[in-house]
Amino acid sequence: MTGTAIHWFRRDLRLEDNPAFAAALESGARLLCVYIHAPHEEAPWPPGAASRWWLHHSLAALQNVLAKRGARLHIFRGESRNVLESLVRQTGAAAVYWNRLYEPAVIQRDAAIKQSLRSLGTAAQSFNAGLLTEPWAIETGDGGPYRVFTPYWRKARSLLQPHPPISAPKRIDSVEVDGSQDLEALGLLPRIRWDAEFPAHWQPGERGAQALLRRFGARAVSTYPDERNRPDRDGTSRLSPHLHFGEIGPRQIFWALSQVARDAPASSSAVEAYVRELGWRDFSHHLLYHFPKTPVESLNPQFNTFPWAGEDRHAVGRWQHGTTGVPIVDAGMRQLWKSGWMHNRVRMIVASFLTKNLRQHWLHGARWFWDTLVDADLANNTQGWQWTAGCGADAAPYFRVFNPVTQGERFDPDGDYVRRWVPELKRVPAPLIHQPWIDPELLGRTGYPAPVVDLRASREAALAAYRQMRGES
DNA sequence: TTTTGAGTTGTTCGA
DNA sequence: GTCGAACAACTCAAA
Numbered sequence: 001m002t003g004t005a006i007h008w009f010r011r012d013l014r015l016e017d018n019p020a021f022a023a024a025l026e027s028g029a030r031l032l033c034v035y036i037h038a039p040h041e042e043a044p045w046p047p048g049a050a051s052r053w054w055l056h057h058s059l060a061a062l063q064n065v066l067a068k069r070g071a072r073l074h075i076f077r078g079e080s081r082n083v084l085e086s087l088v089r090q091t092g093a094a095a096v097y098w099n100r101l102y103e104p105a106v107i108q109r110d111a112a113i114k115q116s117l118r119s120l121g122t123a124a125q126s127f128n129a130g131l132l133t134e135p136w137a138i139e140t141g142d143g144g145p146y147r148v149f150t151p152y153w154r155k156a157r158s159l160l161q162p163h164p165p166i167s168a169p170k171r172i173d174s175v176e177v178d179g180s181q182d183l184e185a186l187g188l189l190p191r192i193r194w195d196a197e198f199p200a201h202w203q204p205g206e207r208g209a210q211a212l213l214r215r216f217g218a219r220a221v222s223t224y225p226d227e228r229n230r231p232d233r234d235g236t237s238r239l240s241p242h243l244h245f246g247e248i249g250p251r252q253i254f255w256a257l258s259q260v261a262r263d264a265p266a267s268s269s270a271v272e273a274y275v276r277e278l279g280w281r282d283f284s285h286h287l288l289y290h291f292p293k294t295p296v297e298s299l300n301p302q303f304n305t306f307p308w309a310g311e312d313r314h315a316v317g318r319w320q321h322g323t324t325g326v327p328i329v330d331a332g333m334r335q336l337w338k339s340g341w342m343h344n345r346v347r348m349i350v351a352s353f354l355t356k357n358l359r360q361h362w363l364h365g366a367r368w369f370w371d372t373l374v375d376a377d378l379a380n381n382t383q384g385w386q387w388t389a390g391c392g393a394d395a396a397p398y399f400r401v402f403n404p405v406t407q408g409e410r411f412d413p414d415g416d417y418v419r420r421w422v423p424e425l426k427r428v429p430a431p432l433i434h435q436p437w438i439d440p441e442l443l444g445r446t447g448y449p450a451p452v453v454d455l456r457a458s459r460e461a462a463l464a465a466y467r468q469m470r471g472e473s
Numbered sequence: 474t475t476t477t478g479a480g481t482t483g484t485t486c487g488a
Numbered sequence: 489g490t491c492g493a494a495c496a497a498c499t500c501a502a503a
Contacts, residue, residue: 140502141503142501144501146500147499148480148501150480150481151501151502344482352483387481387482396482398495398496399484399494400484407483459484463495470497
Protein backbone atom coordinates (compact mmCIF):
# COMPACT_ATOMS: atom_id res chain seq x y z
CA MET A 1 0.00 0.00 0.00
CA THR A 2 1.50 3.30 -1.04
CA GLY A 3 0.32 6.51 0.56
CA THR A 4 -3.05 8.20 0.65
CA ALA A 5 -5.40 9.49 -2.02
CA ILE A 6 -8.49 11.65 -1.56
CA HIS A 7 -11.71 11.08 -3.45
CA TRP A 8 -13.76 14.26 -3.37
CA PHE A 9 -17.43 13.30 -3.79
CA ARG A 10 -19.56 16.05 -5.31
CA ARG A 11 -22.46 15.17 -7.58
CA ASP A 12 -21.18 11.66 -8.32
CA LEU A 13 -22.81 9.96 -5.35
CA ARG A 14 -22.27 6.36 -6.47
CA LEU A 15 -19.69 3.61 -6.39
CA GLU A 16 -20.46 1.81 -9.65
CA ASP A 17 -19.01 3.29 -12.84
CA ASN A 18 -17.47 6.20 -11.00
CA PRO A 19 -14.32 6.95 -13.02
CA ALA A 20 -12.54 9.22 -10.51
CA PHE A 21 -13.30 6.88 -7.63
CA ALA A 22 -12.08 3.91 -9.67
CA ALA A 23 -8.88 5.72 -10.61
CA ALA A 24 -8.23 6.61 -6.98
CA LEU A 25 -8.62 2.96 -5.99
CA GLU A 26 -6.54 1.85 -8.94
CA SER A 27 -3.67 4.03 -7.78
CA GLY A 28 -3.15 1.57 -4.95
CA ALA A 29 -3.29 4.27 -2.29
CA ARG A 30 -5.45 4.15 0.82
CA LEU A 31 -8.54 6.22 0.27
CA LEU A 32 -10.00 9.17 2.15
CA CYS A 33 -13.64 9.76 1.10
CA VAL A 34 -14.75 13.37 1.43
CA TYR A 35 -17.86 15.46 0.87
CA ILE A 36 -17.64 19.24 1.34
CA HIS A 37 -20.80 21.27 1.84
CA ALA A 38 -20.16 24.69 0.28
CA PRO A 39 -23.40 25.92 -1.29
CA HIS A 40 -22.17 29.53 -1.51
CA GLU A 41 -19.59 28.39 -4.06
CA GLU A 42 -22.46 27.64 -6.46
CA ALA A 43 -23.81 31.19 -6.30
CA PRO A 44 -26.01 32.57 -7.71
CA TRP A 45 -27.68 29.15 -7.87
CA PRO A 46 -27.04 27.36 -4.56
CA PRO A 47 -29.15 24.20 -4.23
CA GLY A 48 -32.84 24.84 -3.57
CA ALA A 49 -34.95 23.35 -0.81
CA ALA A 50 -36.07 20.23 -2.69
CA SER A 51 -32.50 19.57 -3.87
CA ARG A 52 -31.24 19.85 -0.31
CA TRP A 53 -33.80 17.31 0.83
CA TRP A 54 -32.60 14.91 -1.84
CA LEU A 55 -28.94 15.58 -1.08
CA HIS A 56 -29.44 14.77 2.59
CA HIS A 57 -30.89 11.36 1.85
CA SER A 58 -28.44 10.65 -0.94
CA LEU A 59 -25.49 11.36 1.33
CA ALA A 60 -27.03 9.11 3.98
CA ALA A 61 -27.31 6.33 1.39
CA LEU A 62 -23.71 6.86 0.33
CA GLN A 63 -22.55 6.70 3.94
CA ASN A 64 -24.24 3.32 4.21
CA VAL A 65 -22.77 1.73 1.11
CA LEU A 66 -19.32 3.03 1.98
CA ALA A 67 -19.61 1.71 5.52
CA LYS A 68 -20.47 -1.74 4.20
CA ARG A 69 -17.20 -1.67 2.29
CA GLY A 70 -15.15 -0.53 5.23
CA ALA A 71 -14.95 3.17 4.48
CA ARG A 72 -16.34 6.27 6.07
CA LEU A 73 -17.70 9.35 4.31
CA HIS A 74 -16.08 12.40 5.87
CA ILE A 75 -18.34 15.42 5.75
CA PHE A 76 -17.02 18.98 6.03
CA ARG A 77 -18.33 22.46 5.46
CA GLY A 78 -16.55 25.66 4.54
CA GLU A 79 -14.33 26.65 1.64
CA SER A 80 -13.69 23.61 -0.54
CA ARG A 81 -10.15 24.69 -1.28
CA ASN A 82 -9.25 25.24 2.38
CA VAL A 83 -10.75 21.93 3.43
CA LEU A 84 -8.93 19.99 0.73
CA GLU A 85 -5.57 21.67 1.38
CA SER A 86 -5.91 21.03 5.08
CA LEU A 87 -6.71 17.37 4.46
CA VAL A 88 -3.74 17.05 2.13
CA ARG A 89 -1.48 18.47 4.86
CA GLN A 90 -2.95 16.22 7.52
CA THR A 91 -2.76 12.99 5.55
CA GLY A 92 0.14 13.69 3.23
CA ALA A 93 -2.14 12.65 0.37
CA ALA A 94 -0.34 12.48 -2.94
CA ALA A 95 -3.43 12.96 -5.09
CA VAL A 96 -6.99 14.28 -5.12
CA TYR A 97 -9.57 12.77 -7.49
CA TRP A 98 -12.96 14.09 -8.54
CA ASN A 99 -15.55 14.02 -11.32
CA ARG A 100 -16.19 17.18 -13.30
CA LEU A 101 -19.20 19.54 -13.09
CA TYR A 102 -20.20 22.09 -15.70
CA GLU A 103 -21.82 25.09 -14.02
CA PRO A 104 -19.83 28.30 -14.71
CA ALA A 105 -19.12 29.10 -11.05
CA VAL A 106 -18.11 25.52 -10.26
CA ILE A 107 -15.80 25.29 -13.28
CA GLN A 108 -13.96 28.39 -12.06
CA ARG A 109 -13.71 27.10 -8.52
CA ASP A 110 -12.43 23.71 -9.59
CA ALA A 111 -9.84 25.19 -11.94
CA ALA A 112 -8.47 27.30 -9.10
CA ILE A 113 -8.37 24.30 -6.75
CA LYS A 114 -6.65 22.13 -9.32
CA GLN A 115 -3.98 24.77 -9.85
CA SER A 116 -3.37 25.36 -6.17
CA LEU A 117 -3.16 21.65 -5.35
CA ARG A 118 -0.64 21.16 -8.12
CA SER A 119 1.41 24.09 -6.91
CA LEU A 120 1.54 22.35 -3.52
CA GLY A 121 2.91 19.27 -5.24
CA THR A 122 -0.32 17.29 -5.02
CA ALA A 123 -1.68 15.59 -8.11
CA ALA A 124 -5.24 16.61 -9.01
CA GLN A 125 -7.16 14.53 -11.52
CA SER A 126 -10.70 15.01 -12.79
CA PHE A 127 -12.93 12.75 -14.86
CA ASN A 128 -16.27 12.61 -16.68
CA ALA A 129 -18.94 10.78 -14.73
CA GLY A 130 -21.97 12.86 -15.59
CA LEU A 131 -22.41 13.15 -19.36
CA LEU A 132 -22.41 10.94 -22.42
CA THR A 133 -20.10 13.47 -24.07
CA GLU A 134 -18.55 16.54 -22.48
CA PRO A 135 -19.43 20.02 -23.77
CA TRP A 136 -16.13 20.75 -25.51
CA ALA A 137 -15.91 17.40 -27.29
CA ILE A 138 -18.61 18.18 -29.86
CA GLU A 139 -17.79 20.91 -32.39
CA THR A 140 -19.23 22.18 -35.65
CA GLY A 141 -17.14 22.10 -38.81
CA ASP A 142 -15.88 25.57 -37.87
CA GLY A 143 -14.79 24.41 -34.43
CA GLY A 144 -17.58 26.31 -32.66
CA PRO A 145 -20.45 25.18 -30.45
CA TYR A 146 -23.76 23.92 -31.81
CA ARG A 147 -26.91 25.96 -31.31
CA VAL A 148 -29.31 23.49 -32.94
CA PHE A 149 -30.04 20.12 -31.45
CA THR A 150 -30.45 17.92 -34.52
CA PRO A 151 -27.00 18.48 -36.06
CA TYR A 152 -25.51 18.40 -32.55
CA TRP A 153 -27.06 15.02 -31.92
CA ARG A 154 -26.15 13.60 -35.32
CA LYS A 155 -22.54 14.33 -34.53
CA ALA A 156 -22.62 13.27 -30.89
CA ARG A 157 -24.59 10.10 -31.54
CA SER A 158 -22.20 9.01 -34.29
CA LEU A 159 -19.32 9.15 -31.80
CA LEU A 160 -21.14 7.24 -29.08
CA GLN A 161 -20.29 3.67 -28.11
CA PRO A 162 -21.77 1.69 -25.20
CA HIS A 163 -19.20 0.55 -22.66
CA PRO A 164 -19.82 -1.83 -19.78
CA PRO A 165 -19.75 -0.01 -16.45
CA ILE A 166 -16.84 -0.17 -14.04
CA SER A 167 -17.80 -2.39 -11.11
CA ALA A 168 -18.13 -1.01 -7.61
CA PRO A 169 -15.32 -2.13 -5.28
CA LYS A 170 -16.14 -4.90 -2.81
CA ARG A 171 -13.74 -3.60 -0.21
CA ILE A 172 -12.16 -0.20 0.28
CA ASP A 173 -8.87 0.26 2.06
CA SER A 174 -9.66 3.50 3.77
CA VAL A 175 -8.13 6.27 5.80
CA GLU A 176 -9.90 8.18 8.55
CA VAL A 177 -9.33 11.67 9.87
CA ASP A 178 -10.84 13.76 12.66
CA GLY A 179 -13.11 16.74 12.29
CA SER A 180 -15.81 15.20 10.16
CA GLN A 181 -19.33 16.50 10.83
CA ASP A 182 -22.62 14.72 11.23
CA LEU A 183 -24.85 14.81 8.18
CA GLU A 184 -27.61 16.32 10.34
CA ALA A 185 -25.37 19.27 11.17
CA LEU A 186 -25.53 20.42 7.55
CA GLY A 187 -29.17 21.38 8.10
CA LEU A 188 -30.30 20.18 4.68
CA LEU A 189 -33.78 19.10 5.73
CA PRO A 190 -36.57 21.69 5.73
CA ARG A 191 -37.72 23.10 9.06
CA ILE A 192 -41.33 23.20 7.96
CA ARG A 193 -42.13 19.63 6.97
CA TRP A 194 -43.50 20.21 3.48
CA ASP A 195 -41.50 17.18 2.36
CA ALA A 196 -43.87 14.77 4.12
CA GLU A 197 -44.93 13.01 0.93
CA PHE A 198 -41.51 12.87 -0.73
CA PRO A 199 -40.46 9.49 0.66
CA ALA A 200 -43.53 7.89 -0.91
CA HIS A 201 -42.30 9.00 -4.33
CA TRP A 202 -38.54 8.66 -4.13
CA GLN A 203 -35.66 6.55 -2.93
CA PRO A 204 -32.57 8.78 -3.16
CA GLY A 205 -29.26 7.01 -3.63
CA GLU A 206 -27.59 4.54 -5.94
CA ARG A 207 -29.86 1.60 -5.05
CA GLY A 208 -32.97 3.59 -5.83
CA ALA A 209 -31.47 4.64 -9.16
CA GLN A 210 -30.55 1.08 -10.10
CA ALA A 211 -34.03 -0.14 -9.19
CA LEU A 212 -35.65 2.47 -11.45
CA LEU A 213 -33.30 1.62 -14.31
CA ARG A 214 -34.09 -2.10 -14.03
CA ARG A 215 -37.82 -1.39 -13.99
CA PHE A 216 -37.57 0.99 -16.93
CA GLY A 217 -35.41 -1.33 -19.01
CA ALA A 218 -37.57 -4.36 -18.31
CA ARG A 219 -40.90 -2.78 -19.12
CA ALA A 220 -41.47 0.91 -19.70
CA VAL A 221 -38.83 1.67 -22.31
CA SER A 222 -40.62 -0.28 -25.03
CA THR A 223 -43.65 2.02 -24.82
CA TYR A 224 -41.67 5.15 -24.02
CA PRO A 225 -42.21 7.07 -27.29
CA ASP A 226 -45.97 7.24 -26.74
CA GLU A 227 -46.35 6.92 -22.99
CA ARG A 228 -43.79 9.59 -22.15
CA ASN A 229 -46.33 12.22 -23.12
CA ARG A 230 -49.00 10.93 -20.76
CA PRO A 231 -48.86 12.48 -17.30
CA ASP A 232 -51.70 10.19 -16.21
CA ARG A 233 -49.46 7.15 -16.77
CA ASP A 234 -46.14 6.05 -15.34
CA GLY A 235 -44.31 5.92 -18.66
CA THR A 236 -41.13 7.88 -17.93
CA SER A 237 -37.96 6.69 -16.25
CA ARG A 238 -38.09 9.19 -13.35
CA LEU A 239 -34.30 8.99 -13.29
CA SER A 240 -33.74 12.77 -13.51
CA PRO A 241 -32.93 13.46 -9.83
CA HIS A 242 -30.66 10.41 -9.69
CA LEU A 243 -28.85 11.68 -12.77
CA HIS A 244 -28.50 15.15 -11.31
CA PHE A 245 -26.77 13.85 -8.20
CA GLY A 246 -24.73 11.32 -10.11
CA GLU A 247 -26.26 8.33 -8.34
CA ILE A 248 -26.29 6.88 -11.80
CA GLY A 249 -24.50 8.10 -14.92
CA PRO A 250 -25.94 8.47 -18.42
CA ARG A 251 -23.36 6.05 -19.76
CA GLN A 252 -24.57 3.34 -17.39
CA ILE A 253 -28.10 3.93 -18.67
CA PHE A 254 -26.91 3.91 -22.27
CA TRP A 255 -25.13 0.62 -21.70
CA ALA A 256 -28.09 -1.04 -19.97
CA LEU A 257 -30.58 0.09 -22.64
CA SER A 258 -28.21 -0.95 -25.43
CA GLN A 259 -28.33 -4.43 -23.91
CA VAL A 260 -32.14 -4.27 -23.92
CA ALA A 261 -32.13 -3.29 -27.60
CA ARG A 262 -29.65 -6.04 -28.44
CA ASP A 263 -31.78 -8.71 -26.75
CA ALA A 264 -35.10 -7.36 -28.03
CA PRO A 265 -34.53 -5.62 -31.40
CA ALA A 266 -38.19 -4.56 -31.56
CA SER A 267 -37.49 -2.15 -28.71
CA SER A 268 -34.48 -0.52 -30.35
CA SER A 269 -36.31 2.50 -31.77
CA ALA A 270 -37.89 3.12 -28.35
CA VAL A 271 -34.46 2.85 -26.75
CA GLU A 272 -33.12 5.30 -29.30
CA ALA A 273 -35.91 7.74 -28.43
CA TYR A 274 -34.90 7.63 -24.77
CA VAL A 275 -31.17 7.91 -25.50
CA ARG A 276 -32.00 10.98 -27.55
CA GLU A 277 -33.41 12.54 -24.37
CA LEU A 278 -30.07 11.85 -22.68
CA GLY A 279 -28.67 13.66 -25.71
CA TRP A 280 -30.84 16.68 -24.85
CA ARG A 281 -29.39 16.61 -21.37
CA ASP A 282 -25.88 16.69 -22.84
CA PHE A 283 -26.92 19.44 -25.25
CA SER A 284 -28.15 21.60 -22.35
CA HIS A 285 -24.74 21.23 -20.73
CA HIS A 286 -23.07 22.03 -24.05
CA LEU A 287 -25.05 25.28 -24.23
CA LEU A 288 -24.45 26.19 -20.58
CA TYR A 289 -20.72 25.64 -21.04
CA HIS A 290 -20.44 27.72 -24.20
CA PHE A 291 -23.00 30.38 -23.19
CA PRO A 292 -22.40 30.74 -19.45
CA LYS A 293 -24.63 33.81 -19.04
CA THR A 294 -27.80 31.95 -20.05
CA PRO A 295 -28.90 31.13 -16.48
CA VAL A 296 -29.76 34.82 -16.08
CA GLU A 297 -29.92 36.16 -19.65
CA SER A 298 -31.88 35.18 -22.71
CA LEU A 299 -29.62 33.55 -25.29
CA ASN A 300 -31.41 35.47 -28.01
CA PRO A 301 -30.56 39.13 -27.25
CA GLN A 302 -33.67 40.29 -29.08
CA PHE A 303 -35.58 39.24 -25.96
CA ASN A 304 -33.92 42.01 -23.95
CA THR A 305 -36.66 44.23 -25.41
CA PHE A 306 -39.52 41.77 -25.00
CA PRO A 307 -42.53 43.50 -23.39
CA TRP A 308 -43.10 41.26 -20.39
CA ALA A 309 -46.19 42.15 -18.39
CA GLY A 310 -44.13 43.26 -15.37
CA GLU A 311 -43.95 41.19 -12.21
CA ASP A 312 -47.48 40.27 -11.11
CA ARG A 313 -47.05 38.79 -7.64
CA HIS A 314 -50.68 37.81 -7.38
CA ALA A 315 -50.70 35.86 -10.65
CA VAL A 316 -47.29 34.27 -10.02
CA GLY A 317 -48.47 33.27 -6.54
CA ARG A 318 -51.54 31.54 -7.92
CA TRP A 319 -49.34 29.78 -10.47
CA GLN A 320 -46.92 28.65 -7.76
CA HIS A 321 -49.64 27.30 -5.51
CA GLY A 322 -51.71 25.68 -8.23
CA THR A 323 -54.78 27.90 -7.99
CA THR A 324 -54.85 29.46 -11.46
CA GLY A 325 -58.23 27.91 -12.22
CA VAL A 326 -56.75 26.05 -15.21
CA PRO A 327 -56.91 22.37 -14.24
CA ILE A 328 -53.88 20.88 -16.01
CA VAL A 329 -51.70 23.80 -14.89
CA ASP A 330 -52.82 23.50 -11.28
CA ALA A 331 -52.42 19.71 -11.30
CA GLY A 332 -48.82 20.12 -12.45
CA MET A 333 -47.97 22.81 -9.92
CA ARG A 334 -49.46 20.78 -7.08
CA GLN A 335 -47.68 17.62 -8.22
CA LEU A 336 -44.47 19.69 -8.06
CA TRP A 337 -45.20 20.98 -4.59
CA LYS A 338 -46.25 17.63 -3.15
CA SER A 339 -43.75 15.33 -4.83
CA GLY A 340 -40.83 17.56 -5.89
CA TRP A 341 -41.27 16.59 -9.52
CA MET A 342 -43.50 17.29 -12.50
CA HIS A 343 -44.12 15.29 -15.64
CA ASN A 344 -42.21 16.80 -18.57
CA ARG A 345 -45.24 17.34 -20.77
CA VAL A 346 -46.85 19.31 -17.95
CA ARG A 347 -43.66 21.31 -17.35
CA MET A 348 -44.03 22.65 -20.88
CA ILE A 349 -47.70 23.46 -20.33
CA VAL A 350 -47.17 25.35 -17.04
CA ALA A 351 -44.11 27.14 -18.45
CA SER A 352 -46.02 28.24 -21.53
CA PHE A 353 -48.85 29.43 -19.29
CA LEU A 354 -46.53 31.51 -17.09
CA THR A 355 -44.44 33.05 -19.87
CA LYS A 356 -47.14 33.50 -22.51
CA ASN A 357 -50.60 33.64 -20.96
CA LEU A 358 -49.40 35.49 -17.84
CA ARG A 359 -46.44 37.01 -19.76
CA GLN A 360 -44.17 36.76 -16.73
CA HIS A 361 -40.40 36.65 -17.29
CA TRP A 362 -39.12 33.07 -17.61
CA LEU A 363 -36.72 33.70 -14.70
CA HIS A 364 -39.68 33.81 -12.28
CA GLY A 365 -40.54 30.28 -13.35
CA ALA A 366 -36.92 29.11 -13.44
CA ARG A 367 -36.40 30.29 -9.85
CA TRP A 368 -39.52 28.53 -8.56
CA PHE A 369 -38.57 25.29 -10.30
CA TRP A 370 -35.06 25.65 -8.91
CA ASP A 371 -36.38 25.68 -5.35
CA THR A 372 -39.06 23.01 -5.68
CA LEU A 373 -37.74 20.35 -8.08
CA VAL A 374 -35.76 17.45 -6.66
CA ASP A 375 -34.12 17.19 -10.11
CA ALA A 376 -33.31 20.92 -10.37
CA ASP A 377 -30.33 21.13 -12.69
CA LEU A 378 -28.93 24.44 -13.90
CA ALA A 379 -28.29 23.32 -17.48
CA ASN A 380 -31.64 21.59 -17.97
CA ASN A 381 -33.68 24.17 -16.08
CA THR A 382 -32.18 27.09 -17.99
CA GLN A 383 -32.59 25.48 -21.37
CA GLY A 384 -36.08 24.24 -20.65
CA TRP A 385 -37.35 27.66 -19.64
CA GLN A 386 -35.62 29.49 -22.47
CA TRP A 387 -36.91 26.95 -24.95
CA THR A 388 -40.50 27.43 -23.86
CA ALA A 389 -40.23 31.20 -23.64
CA GLY A 390 -38.87 31.21 -27.19
CA CYS A 391 -35.60 32.98 -26.33
CA GLY A 392 -33.27 29.97 -26.17
CA ALA A 393 -31.37 27.77 -28.58
CA ASP A 394 -33.51 25.91 -31.06
CA ALA A 395 -36.48 27.43 -29.28
CA ALA A 396 -40.15 26.96 -30.01
CA PRO A 397 -41.34 29.51 -32.58
CA TYR A 398 -43.12 32.44 -31.01
CA PHE A 399 -46.55 31.50 -32.28
CA ARG A 400 -46.42 28.20 -30.43
CA VAL A 401 -48.57 28.96 -27.40
CA PHE A 402 -49.79 25.83 -25.65
CA ASN A 403 -53.53 25.72 -25.13
CA PRO A 404 -53.91 24.04 -21.72
CA VAL A 405 -57.40 22.77 -22.57
CA THR A 406 -56.31 21.12 -25.82
CA GLN A 407 -53.16 19.74 -24.18
CA GLY A 408 -55.21 18.36 -21.31
CA GLU A 409 -57.70 16.69 -23.59
CA ARG A 410 -54.96 15.16 -25.71
CA PHE A 411 -52.55 13.96 -23.04
CA ASP A 412 -54.85 13.44 -20.03
CA PRO A 413 -57.95 12.33 -21.96
CA ASP A 414 -59.83 10.84 -19.01
CA GLY A 415 -58.78 13.58 -16.60
CA ASP A 416 -57.16 11.11 -14.20
CA TYR A 417 -54.05 13.24 -13.76
CA VAL A 418 -56.11 16.32 -12.91
CA ARG A 419 -58.34 14.43 -10.48
CA ARG A 420 -55.33 12.96 -8.72
CA TRP A 421 -53.73 16.30 -7.94
CA VAL A 422 -56.79 18.62 -7.85
CA PRO A 423 -59.26 16.83 -5.60
CA GLU A 424 -61.83 19.63 -5.85
CA LEU A 425 -62.47 18.37 -9.38
CA LYS A 426 -62.83 14.72 -8.39
CA ARG A 427 -66.45 14.54 -9.42
CA VAL A 428 -66.18 16.54 -12.61
CA PRO A 429 -66.74 14.29 -15.64
CA ALA A 430 -64.21 14.00 -18.46
CA PRO A 431 -65.86 16.30 -20.98
CA LEU A 432 -65.57 19.24 -18.57
CA ILE A 433 -62.54 18.36 -16.48
CA HIS A 434 -60.13 20.51 -18.49
CA GLN A 435 -62.46 23.51 -18.74
CA PRO A 436 -64.92 23.37 -15.82
CA TRP A 437 -65.67 27.08 -16.19
CA ILE A 438 -67.99 26.49 -19.11
CA ASP A 439 -70.52 25.20 -16.58
CA PRO A 440 -70.60 28.00 -13.95
CA GLU A 441 -73.05 26.19 -11.72
CA LEU A 442 -70.85 23.07 -11.59
CA LEU A 443 -67.77 25.22 -10.97
CA GLY A 444 -69.54 26.91 -8.06
CA ARG A 445 -70.26 23.57 -6.42
CA THR A 446 -66.61 22.45 -6.62
CA GLY A 447 -65.13 25.49 -4.89
CA TYR A 448 -62.46 25.53 -7.61
CA PRO A 449 -61.51 29.04 -8.80
CA ALA A 450 -62.36 30.61 -12.14
CA PRO A 451 -59.35 31.05 -14.48
CA VAL A 452 -56.92 33.82 -13.54
CA VAL A 453 -56.79 34.90 -17.21
CA ASP A 454 -58.91 34.47 -20.29
CA LEU A 455 -57.04 31.94 -22.41
CA ARG A 456 -57.97 33.34 -25.79
CA ALA A 457 -57.36 37.00 -24.93
CA SER A 458 -54.03 36.29 -23.20
CA ARG A 459 -52.86 34.21 -26.15
CA GLU A 460 -53.61 37.10 -28.49
CA ALA A 461 -51.80 39.51 -26.14
CA ALA A 462 -48.73 37.25 -26.12
CA LEU A 463 -48.64 37.08 -29.91
CA ALA A 464 -48.99 40.86 -30.05
CA ALA A 465 -46.09 41.24 -27.61
CA TYR A 466 -43.88 39.09 -29.84
CA ARG A 467 -44.87 41.12 -32.87
CA GLN A 468 -43.97 44.29 -30.98
CA MET A 469 -40.53 42.94 -30.03
CA ARG A 470 -39.79 41.94 -33.60
CA GLY A 471 -41.02 45.28 -34.94
CA GLU A 472 -38.62 47.16 -32.68
CA SER A 473 -35.51 45.27 -33.63
C1' DT B 474 -18.21 32.79 -50.29
C1' DT B 475 -22.55 31.45 -51.38
C1' DT B 476 -26.17 28.42 -51.39
C1' DT B 477 -29.23 25.18 -49.60
C1' DG B 478 -31.97 22.45 -46.58
C1' DA B 479 -33.68 22.09 -42.26
C1' DG B 480 -35.45 23.08 -37.76
C1' DT B 481 -38.51 18.41 -30.26
C1' DT B 482 -42.69 18.69 -28.06
C1' DG B 483 -48.68 23.80 -31.45
C1' DT B 484 -52.97 26.12 -32.47
C1' DT B 485 -56.46 27.82 -35.25
C1' DC B 486 -59.22 28.19 -39.14
C1' DG B 487 -61.66 26.83 -42.99
C1' DA B 488 -62.78 23.33 -46.30
C1' DG C 489 -64.44 14.51 -37.06
C1' DT C 490 -60.43 15.19 -40.15
C1' DC C 491 -57.17 17.40 -42.95
C1' DG C 492 -53.91 20.86 -44.68
C1' DA C 493 -52.37 25.40 -44.58
C1' DA C 494 -51.03 29.52 -42.28
C1' DC C 495 -48.53 31.41 -38.71
C1' DA C 496 -42.49 34.48 -39.93
C1' DA C 497 -38.99 34.79 -41.18
C1' DC C 498 -34.47 33.51 -39.37
C1' DT C 499 -30.48 31.21 -38.18
C1' DC C 500 -27.76 27.46 -38.17
C1' DA C 501 -24.64 24.03 -40.19
C1' DA C 502 -22.72 21.92 -43.92
C1' DA C 503 -21.88 21.32 -48.82
